[in-house]
Amino acid sequence: MRTGTATLLSIIAFYSIPGAVAAFVWWMVFTPNLTIVRKNRLVIPSILLIGAFSLVLELTGGGGLSYFFRMTIVIFIGVWLLSGQTRGEFLHMGCWIFGNRTGFELGMLAEMALQNLHALLSDFDRIRDAERMKGVRSGLRSIVPVGRVLVHGTLLRAEDTAELLAVRGYVHGGTCVPAFETEKGDVPATFFAVCAALISLIPVSAFFILS
Template sequence: MQDPRLRLLAAVVLSLAAFASTTGAVAVLVWWLIFTPRTKVLPRLGVFLPLIAMIVATALLSAWGGGAGLSYLIRMLALLLLAAWTYAGTEDGEVLAVAVWALGNRVGFEIGLIAEMGLTSLAVLRQEIEQMRVAMALKGIRPGARSIVPLAVTLIVTQIRRSDEIARLLVVRGYAIGGRICPRFSADPRDIPAFLTAIIPGVLSCLPLRDVFILVG
């Protein structure tokens, strides 16, 4: 989707559907396969596979303890794929523009600015992790429990310092609350059908499983 308004709204609807029921999560997976670039929006395997492994391990533990392990696996997989699609398709300034469009130049600007700063921090964090990985490879250090803890502490401290610097910079520039921008959005003819179809998983998630099969039949 090129229109960030429809993309973010579809992501919210689909996330709620995946969280609400297993049926909704399955419908979300089908929607993801049809309306997204699929593997093109996924992060690199070094990041994606560990996340999948953690979800699978948690699902197996849940199933072993008598819980709904399969349902957890399907729901979390759907949410993970949605998050990857949304993050990959979001460009700089889009969240701020959508927030201002929806909530105005005061509240919307504040919420959008916070969201943009969070996304920027994620991008910076990803770059720093990649730099640390390269540095460890050059030094012949293998990732392990002994190296992960100090690296995590370093990343946390760095992010705290960066947040403090940004806060000081906003104060120096006289920022108080709100701001003014003129949001402009581009759209694709396929955005509307994709968004309308995203409502279907939301409807299915509200129906009992037997009613879904009645509708399909």
């Protein structure tokens, strides 16, 4: 239910400014909001990256501010989802929506992406620890070598995973019986997420008299 709610809110937030506002209000009410943002190390770098791209977009063609706001809300929703994500949740949701063939494939890809994300964070922490032990300052000069190490490690893990799937004879699809755990606040949170989606579809002129 959390995954479906996050997907719906991310779609409406990316689709329009009213959707992003509705998703932001929902995020402020139904999540620990700033607490989970402070705990996630990827939030600030992600926002800075989106900010740089938005600045270029604003200077070249316009619409950068709108894009920055909408993508920031999408990041906040994603942080909330990852803060309570359990192993296999994407796989179960994929099989529940799309079946054991396409759904299994999509769910497995999502699980592998999440696993790689956690591995990247672990690699990054080890690199930071090594830099502190050697007395090396983190800065612009270290971005390229650190990025090269992270990309190399990710490619090696992808190669190992592909070899493992090939050895086990994996071709396409699989069998999974979806099972979901519902927490106390999931039902009202999902209900109001649907309400936020419906509100975001209402034209602004329905609320204000425009000349």
